[in-house]
Amino acid sequence: MKQIKPRFTQLAKNLRANQTDAEKILWKYLKSKQLSNTKFRRQQPIGDYIVDFVSFDQKLIIELDGGQHAEDKSGDKERDNWFSKEGYKVLRFWNNDVLRNNEGVLETIMGKISPSPNPSPQGRGNNSSQSLANKPRMIAWEVTRSCNLNCAHCRAAASCGPYSGELSTAKCFKLIDEIAAVSSPVIILTGGEPLLRPDIFEIAAYGTNKGLRMVMATNGTLVTPAVAQKMIKSGIKRVSISIDGKDAHSHDAFRQEKGAFAGAMAGIEALKNAGMEFQINTTITSTNLDQIKDILELTKNIGAAAHHIFLLVPTGRGKELAGQAITAADYEETLMWFHQESINCEIQLKATCAPHYFRIMHQNKPKGERPVKKAGGHFHESTRGCLGGITFCFISHVGQVQPCGYLELDCGNVKKKSFANIWEKSEVFLNLRDYSKYGGKCGYCEFIKVCGGCRARAYEATGDYLAEEPLCLYQPKK
Helix, strand or coil: CCCCCHHHHHHHHHHHHHEEEEHHHHHHHHHHHCCCCCCEEEEEEEECCCEEECCCCCCCEEECCHHHCCCHHHHHHHHHHHHHHHCCEHHHEEHHHHHHHHHHHHHHHHHHCCCCCCCCCCCCCCCCHHHHHHCCCEEEECCCCCCCCCCCCCCCCCCCCCCCCCCHHHHHHHHHHHHHHHCCCCEECCCCCHHHHHHHHHHHHHHHHCEEEEEEEEEECCCHHHHHHHHCCCCCCEEEECCCCCHHHHHHHHHHCCCHHHHHHHHHHHHHHHHCCEEEEEEEEEEEHHHHHHHHHHHCCCCCCEEEECCCCHHHHHHHHHHHCCHHHHHHHHHHHHHHHHHHHEEEEEEEECHHHHHHHHHHHCCCCCCCCCCCCCCCCCCCCCCCCEEEEECCCCCCCCCCHHHHCHHHHHHHCCCCHHHHHHEEEEHCCCHHHCCEEEEEEECCCCCCCCCCHHHHHHHHCCCCCCCCCCCCCC
């Protein structure tokens, strides 16, 4: 690295002492190797410039821009061109991105730190560089299967319980230790209904103290002002609440519980009053497909940071709704609409269990053009569609590790093996990381690295998790 010019040293110190609110928030997550064990520096002189954040190991620069950058883009372009020639990648976010949607910002940064796998023709193997690329970035942990609702689409077919064999508090702490030794992923505390677990805030606080980013997925009906304060105290950074109808009538019918909508809205109000960031999740079926635009408007109106849509995967109790799954044509049309909305939407929009979305994003991106941020809007860049077994996994209430919650393949149990052993040696995970093993048109599709197809749908339809995605209309060019 070139010697730092003396005048930049004092200027950098001044900038560190006078960080913007957005810089303070992002630094809270970047410092002390919290994000994927990557060391970042802040307000670091490089050449004739001072960058907001940089990882020299990753050759990655992160810049946070205020409103003035929307008017003067030439200076940014000149800086970025110089950094590019020096071998750096540059990520730019608006300050508003960090203030309103730090989850999306962190997801984008992690995507650059741990990129989607790119297997050789011989497959992945077990060498160290491949292991590094496949570190877990997000883990959905079903801390309990007990639930106070009886939702029609539930993959777990959860009910009030109790369920035998759930992990003890001590075992939960041990699992967190094992996860933290492998990586620093986002941990989604889910269920069932995670708030039914008496020690849930002990678990969340333990993960927070280990440097993990803890978030929670709940139906919202048990969130009171006191519960919201406990969430904040335990270090939970974001809460997702499921809304599957535009009003009480449609949502309650979907959730099979009168008052579920009112309860979720009361929970959201408690979260807002406590200052907890929240997002809305929506599972799409043929019964609520015509409401999706209204649900998006509701999501924006109530102040959510993001709206994530989930395309129904007919597993668990959801098998009974197989007839309500939308058609391949409706699937494609819905994702096209969602992508167009995401371009100008002021909140983050993300499609989950819908890997085609990322193919659509690439198809609709002007040739040679990089994603563009819009003033006051949200910059969203994603890595790949299906991440199951690649950088994501699911851990069941009894400790079974799976590629995802919908793909119930036993890859090992944390009661019998360490998390590291399962993550690094599971045959299922190794197969999912080797695209050369994918069958049907997925196997030769030019979008295999950005889509991957839904492995759970393939398994439900054919019994083979490596078969082609059954709900894809696209015909590969190869």
